[in-house]
Amino acid sequence: MRAFRWTTALVILSVGFLGCDKAPDDGSDDDTGDDTGMPLPPDKCNSADDARNVPECQLQLGVEKVEYIGLQGDVDWYSVTLPTGLTSRSLLHVSAGYSAPATAVNLSVNVLLNGTQSIGLMIMVQDQSGKNFDWRNPYTLKVEVVDDPDTNEPNDTTPTPLPLNNTGAALVGTATGFLATTDDVDEFSLAIPTDDQVLYLSVTGPAQTTPPPYRMSYTMIDATGTPVAQGVMSNAYIAIDLATARRMSKGTYTLQLTGYHWMPDQHIAGDLALRYTVMAMLIPELDTNEPNETIDTAKAQTLSSPGATASIKGRLGEVPDADWYAFDLPATTHQTVFYYHLTPGSASGRFPALPGPLDRQLRVFTEVTKGANTAEQQNNCVTDPSVCPKRDDATDDMLATVADYCSLSTPRCMWSGRQEDLKYDKLRNFEGAIPVAAHTGTVRYYVLVEDSGNDWADDVEYTLDVTWRDDADETSRFSGTQEQTISMSMIMDGAASTFPAPPTGSNYELNGTLSYGNGYWRNNDPLHGEGVRAHDDYDAYSSDSDRYELVFPSGLAAPLDQTWELQWEVEKDGPNGSAPFDLALDVEFCDGSQGAGGTCNSVNRTLGYTGGDLGSWHSAGVMGAPFQPVYSQLDMTDRVQVTALAWGCFCIEPRFVQAGHFYVKVVAVDRNGYADVKYHVRTALTAYPKPYNGGMCPAPTQNTDGTWAPGCKFAE
Numbered sequence: 001m002r003a004f005r006w007t008t009a010l011v012i013l014s015v016g017f018l019g020c021d022k023a024p025d026d027g028s029d030d031d032t033g034d035d036t037g038m039p040l041p042p043d044k045c046n047s048a049d050d051a052r053n054v055p056e057c058q059l060q061l062g063v064e065k066v067e068y069i070g071l072q073g074d075v076d077w078y079s080v081t082l083p084t085g086l087t088s089r090s091l092l093h094v095s096a097g098y099s100a101p102a103t104a105v106n107l108s109v110n111v112l113l114n115g116t117q118s119i120g121l122m123i124m125v126q127d128q129s130g131k132n133f134d135w136r137n138p139y140t141l142k143v144e145v146v147d148d149p150d151t152n153e154p155n156d157t158t159p160t161p162l163p164l165n166n167t168g169a170a171l172v173g174t175a176t177g178f179l180a181t182t183d184d185v186d187e188f189s190l191a192i193p194t195d196d197q198v199l200y201l202s203v204t205g206p207a208q209t210t211p212p213p214y215r216m217s218y219t220m221i222d223a224t225g226t227p228v229a230q231g232v233m234s235n236a237y238i239a240i241d242l243a244t245a246r247r248m249s250k251g252t253y254t255l256q257l258t259g260y261h262w263m264p265d266q267h268i269a270g271d272l273a274l275r276y277t278v279m280a281m282l283i284p285e286l287d288t289n290e291p292n293e294t295i296d297t298a299k300a301q302t303l304s305s306p307g308a309t310a311s312i313k314g315r316l317g318e319v320p321d322a323d324w325y326a327f328d329l330p331a332t333t334h335q336t337v338f339y340y341h342l343t344p345g346s347a348s349g350r351f352p353a354l355p356g357p358l359d360r361q362l363r364v365f366t367e368v369t370k371g372a373n374t375a376e377q378q379n380n381c382v383t384d385p386s387v388c389p390k391r392d393d394a395t396d397d398m399l400a401t402v403a404d405y406c407s408l409s410t411p412r413c414m415w416s417g418r419q420e421d422l423k424y425d426k427l428r429n430f431e432g433a434i435p436v437a438a439h440t441g442t443v444r445y446y447v448l449v450e451d452s453g454n455d456w457a458d459d460v461e462y463t464l465d466v467t468w469r470d471d472a473d474e475t476s477r478f479s480g481t482q483e484q485t486i487s488m489s490m491i492m493d494g495a496a497s498t499f500p501a502p503p504t505g506s507n508y509e510l511n512g513t514l515s516y517g518n519g520y521w522r523n524n525d526p527l528h529g530e531g532v533r534a535h536d537d538y539d540a541y542s543s544d545s546d547r548y549e550l551v552f553p554s555g556l557a558a559p560l561d562q563t564w565e566l567q568w569e570v571e572k573d574g575p576n577g578s579a580p581f582d583l584a585l586d587v588e589f590c591d592g593s594q595g596a597g598g599t600c601n602s603v604n605r606t607l608g609y610t611g612g613d614l615g616s617w618h619s620a621g622v623m624g625a626p627f628q629p630v631y632s633q634l635d636m637t638d639r640v641q642v643t644a645l646a647w648g649c650f651c652i653e654p655r656f657v658q659a660g661h662f663y664v665k666v667v668a669v670d671r672n673g674y675a676d677v678k679y680h681v682r683t684a685l686t687a688y689p690k691p692y693n694g695g696m697c698p699a700p701t702q703n704t705d706g707t708w709a710p711g712c713k714f715a716e
Contacts, residue, residue: 040070040071040135041068041070041135041138043070043071043074044056044057044067044076045057045067045076045077045078046074046075046076046077047077048077048122050077051077051078051079051122051123052079057077057078057079058078058079058080058081059078059079059080059123059141059143060080061080061082061083061143061144061145062142062143062144063142064140064141064142065078065140065141065142066138066139066140067125067138067139067141068134068135068137068138068139069105069107069125069126069127069132069133069134069139070133070134070135071133071135072130072131072132072133073130073131074126074127074133075124075125075126076124076125076126077122077123077124078122078123078124078125078141079120079121079122079123080120080121080123080143081120081121082120082121082145083145086145088153088154089147089148089153090145090146090147090148091145091146091147091148091180091181091272092111092121092143092144092145093143093144093145093146093272094109094111094123094141094142094143095140095141095142095144096109096125096139096140096141096142097139097140098134098137098138098139098140099137099140100134100136100137103134103137104127104132104133104134105127105132105133105134105139106127106128106129106132107125107126107127107128107139108125108126108127108128109123109124109125109141110123110124110125110126111123112124121143123141123143125139125141146272148178148180148181149178149180149272149275150177150178150180150186151177152175152177152186152188153180155186155187155188156184156185156186156187157185157187158187159187159188159189159254159255160175160186160187160188160189161188161189161191162174162175162188162189162190162255162278162280164190164191164280164282169283169350170281170282170283170350171193171281171282171283172279172280172281172282173190173279173280174277174278174279174280175188175277175278176275176276176277176278177257177275177276177278178270178271178272178274178275178276179212179214179216179257179258179259179270179271179274179276180270180271180272181270182267182268182269182270183259183267183268184258184259184268184270185256185257185258186256186257186258187254187255187256187257188254188255188257188278189252189253189254189255190252190253190254190255190280191251191252192248192249192250192251192252192253192282193250193282194250195248195249195250196247196248196249196285197247197248197282197283197284197285198245198246198247198248198282198283198284198285198317198318198459199245199246199247199248199280199281199282200243200244200245200279200280200281200282200283200350200351200459201218201220201229201243201244201245201246201255201278201279201280201281202241202242202243202277202278202279202351202352203216203218203240203242203243203257203276203277203278204239204240204241204242204276204277204279205239205240205274205275205276205277206239206240206274207237207238207239208271208273208274210273211236211237212236212259212271212273212274213236213259213268213269213270213271214236214259214260214261214268214269214270214271215232215233215234215235215236215259215260215261216232216233216240216242216257216259216260216276217230217231217232217233217242217257217258217259217260218230218231218232218242218255218256218257218258219255219256219258220244220246220253220254220255220256221253221254221255221256222251222253223251223252223253228246228253229244229246229319231243231244232260233260240274240276241355242355243351243352243354243355244319244354245317245318245319245351245354245457245459246318246319247285247318248282255278255280257276257278281350281351283350283351285317285318286315286317286461287314287315287317287323288313289312289314289323289325292323292324292325293320293321293322293323293324294322294324295324295365295367295412295446295448297324298324298325298326298446299312299323299324299325299326300325300326300327300328300444301326301327301328302327302328302330302442303327303328303329303466303468304330305330305468306332306336306468306469306470307467307468307469307470308467308468309465309466309467309468310327310465310466310467311463311464311465312325312463312464312465312466313461313462313463314449314461314462314464315345315349315458315459315460315461315462316360316449316450316451316456316457316458316459316460316462317349317457317459318457319354319454319455319456319457320450320454320455321450321451321454321457322448322449322450322454323448323449323450324446324447324448325446325447325448325449325464326444326445326446326447327444327445327446327447327466327468328442328443328444329436329439329442329443329444329445329468330442331439331440331441331442332436332438332439333438334438334470334471334472334475335435335436335437335438335471335474335475335478336436336468336469336470336471337433337434337435337436337468337469337470337471337515337516338364338433338434338436338445338466338467338468338469339432339433339434339466339467339468339469339674340362340364340416340431340432340433340434340447340464340465340466341430341431341464341465341466341674342362342418342427342430342431342449342462342463342464342465343427343430343462343463343465344427344460344462345460345461345462345463347460347461348460349458349459349460350459351459352458353456353457353458353460354455354456354457354458356455356456357422357456358420358422359419359420359422359451359452359453359456360420360427360430360449360450360451360452360456361417361418361419361420361448361449361450361451361452362416362417362418362430362447362448362449363414363416363417363418363447363448364414364415364416364417364432364434364445364446364447364448365405365412365413365414365415365445365446365448366388366412366413366415366443366444366445366446367410367411367412367413367444367446368380368381368387368388368406368410368411368412368413370384370387374409374410374411377410377411378406378407378408378411380411381405381406381411381412381413382403382406387413388406388413388414388540389540389541390402390540391538391539391540391541391542394538395535395536397536398417398536398537398538401414401417401538402414402538402540412446413540414538414540415434415445415539415540415541416432416434416538416539416540417537417538417539418430418431418432418534418537419452419534419536419537420452420534421529421534421535421536423529424529424534428529428532429526429529429531429532429533429534429537431532431673431674432516432532432539432674433469433515433516433517433674434516434539434541435471435474435515435516435517435541435544436468447464447466449462449464469515469676471513471515471516472513473512473513473515473546474515474544477546483547485547485548485549485663486510486546486547486548486549487548487549487551488510488548488549488550488551489550489551489553490550490551490552490553490683490684490685491503491507491508491553491684491685492553492684492685492686493565493684493685493686494686496563496565496686496687496690498565499563499565499646499686499690500565500643500644500645500646500650500690501565501567501643501682502565502566502567502682502683502684503682503684504682508682508683508684509680509681509682510546510548510664510666510680510681510682510683511678511679511680511681512546512666512678512679513676513677513678513679514543514544514545514546514581514666514667514668514679515544515674515676516541516543516544516674517539517541517542517543517544517668518531518532518533518539518543518668518671519543519544519581519584519667519668519669519670519671520584520608520667520668520669520670521533521669521670522582522584522608522609522610522669522670523670524670524671524672531670531671531672532671532672532673532674533671543667543668544668545586545665545666545667546665546666547663547664547665547666548663548664548665548666549661549662549663550661550662550663550664550683551660551661552657552660552661552685553685556657558654558707558708559654559688559700559702559708559710559711560654560657560658560708560710561651561652561653561654561657561688561689561700561710561711561712562651562652562657562685562686562687562688562712563649563650563651563685563686563687563688563689563690563697564644564650564651564652564683564684564685564714565644565650565682565683565684565685565686566585566607566643566644566650566681566682566683567641567642567643567644567681567682567683568583568585568641568642568679568680568681568682569636569639569640569641569642569679569680569682570582570583570639570640570677570678570679571638571639571677571678571679571680572638572639572640572677573673573675573677575675576673576675578640578672579639579640579677580671580672580673580674580675580677581668581669581670581671581672581673582608582609582640582642582668582669582670583608583609583642583666583667583668583669583679583681584606584607584608584666584667584668584669585606585607585608585664585665585666585667585681586604586606586664586665586667587604587605587606587607587662587663587664587665588600588602588603588604588662588663588664588665589602589603589604589605589652589653589656589659589662589715590602590603590656590659590660590661590662591603591655591656591659592655592656592657592658592659592660593655593658600659603656603715605714605715607644608669609631609633609642609669610630610631611629611631611633612629613627613628613629614627614628614629614630615627616628616630616647616648616649617648617649617713617714617716618649618697618698626694628645628647628692628693628694629645629647630644630645630647630648631643631644631645631648632645645692646690646691646692646693646697647692647693649689649690649692649697649698649712649714650714651688651689651697651712651714652685652712652714653710653712653713653714653715654700654708654710654712655710656715664681664683666679666681688700688711688712689711689712697711697712698711698712698713699711700712
């Protein structure tokens with residue numbers, strides 16, 4: 001019985017019994033030189049007989065041999081005699097390779113046990129295909145006998161017990177080892193004493209100057225032989241960092257460590273330098289919401305009436321771990337909002353976060369029950385916006401995800417989705433507000449908190465806060481299921497003593513609250529992790545907006561050009577000390593000179609704060625025109641105020657005044673939070689034209705027939 005085992009630094013290694021010598025080179029190739037006249041290296045050690053009898057072909061342990069695969073079909077034969085006194089810990093270490101940066105040869109080493117010598121070996125070295133050669137660059141070959149550094153051997157098939165010792169807060173066990181030999185398998189056994197404990201398991205090892213010839217992999221196997229966890233390193237050039245956290249049942253498990261090769265049936269060389277460490281830690285499950293891995297086991301509670309709140313502590317403490325929560329909203333006769341906010345904990349978990357990207361996600365669902373059968377329910381989920389509204393401005397991946405939920409046996413309407421962006425390490429977008437229509441009976445909203453792919457955990461406690469909010473502002477704007485336009489009369493500012501700001505007072509104000517949705521983006525960029533939306537986030541509903549009809553005073557005399565005094569304010573959210581959004585005004589003018597009978601031939605503009613100096617409409621296309629601020633912004637104690645400045649020549653053209661009315665839709669911009677705060681839009685009319693710093697807005701001119709040509713062309 002031979003007492004040694006094999007290790008090699010080559011990917012390819014075969015072990016067999018010596019059967020016959022190789023056929024001698026046929027000499028058909030011209031081996032006297034190359035096309036430059038340089039002599040080819042001598043071809044030596046061409047047979048097993050040479051290996052036995054030619055001293056130059058007999059290797060010395062620990063001494064490096066330098067030779068060439070210099071011809072097509074070249075096979076070099078060597079012999080080596082092993083010392084006596086070998087033990088079960090003795091390793092035969094064969095290393096071979098090229099130091100050249102590139103060579104055509106794919107070096108293959110075959111180690112043959114000599115049937116006539118109990119401790120004699122034959123070694124064949126050749127190109128794997130037998131076709132390639134390299135007469136410029138030599139290969140090196142060295143054979144050593146070393147002691148196996150892995151004190152756990154033999155544990156290829158009989159696992160080494162890994163005892164778990166009580167440290168007070170956890171049961172902990174560690175072990176070290178080496179994948180030292182070709183196709184080495186190291187096994188450890190773990191005895192789990194009770195059910196429903198979380199096992200954190202890690203396999204680590206330092207990065208090597210010369211990377212090992214394998215990628216470390218592990219498999220955890222239960223008593224029935226079924227794998228329950230596995231992983232493999234992405235490459236061999238980095239430190240080993242494999243880990244998992246699993247909820248375990250009572251029993252004995254086997255941890256199997258092997259080298260990995262992406263091609264099957266490949267021998268995987270060992271490595272004597274890389275020492276790995278296994279750490280196992282058994283800890284109790286601290287998430288009191290468990291088990292809540294499925295929608296059927298969701299942790300449920302009732303929000304008894306608008307204004308009710310709930311705050312839940314949870315953790316992603318194992319793989320897989322999907323945390324489901326259910327919130328029941330009893331019947332209401334008015335509009336409300338379901339608000340959620342997920343906040344990660346700042347403390348450390350009991351184990352390090354598992355390797356992998358930060359890609360947690362939160363999703364909000366309702367189950368679709370409208371329909372006599374599953375097919376009808378699935379169809380309603382896809383096609384009926386009263387059952388499940390859809391937004392078509394989401395990414396293709398998110399739209400596909402929404403469709404997948406509609407195809408379930410019990411279809412789910414996805415109302416909101418938040419994805420942790422891989423480029424950013426904060427959950428600043430994990431917040432949302434969902435409009436809830438008046439309803440009879442109880443409506444249940446499900447909130448799912450999980451890691452994308454359910455292959456990651458950090459054991460850090462998070463907080464999920466939800467609030468069922470009244471939405472008095474939206475309630476006042478709804479009639480049945482339709483949002484109504486509120487009519488307001490425009491007020492003339494005769495004195496204009498506050499120009500460019502309009503006068504104060506309720507007669508000049510449009511007041512409201514923007515409660516849900518994300519509005520528009522202006523300065524915030526979701527691709528840069530700004531605001532309350534990430535690039536892949538989703539909301540099924542349109543953002544809250546308030547639409548007003550503004551009616552012009554009657555009896556206005558020609559010329560009809562009017563200066564529009566405009567200012568808006570957003571109140572600050574007390575706890576945060578800042579306004580949660582700015583405003584944009586979608587203005588829809590009606591061209592009264594183009595038809596009658598109530599038809600609005602609309603001309604649209606969107607107005608919003610922009611800092612810095614800009615050109616105004618009246619200077620567009622004018623070479624060398626000056627630039628001045630169009631808006632001012634004032635950060636006040638309890639609100640942020642924006643005023644349209646005189647340089648902008650904000651005005652309303654005669655054709656729009658002639659229509660008798662226009663529309664303003666108020667929308668949030670650059671949302672950074674969902675606090676219920678009020679906005680105030682102040683608006684008034686005054687005489688036109690008005691001066692600005694350095695000039696006067698374009699004045700109307702009277703035609704020879706007494707009609708007026710407009711000076712204001714603000715909407716062009």
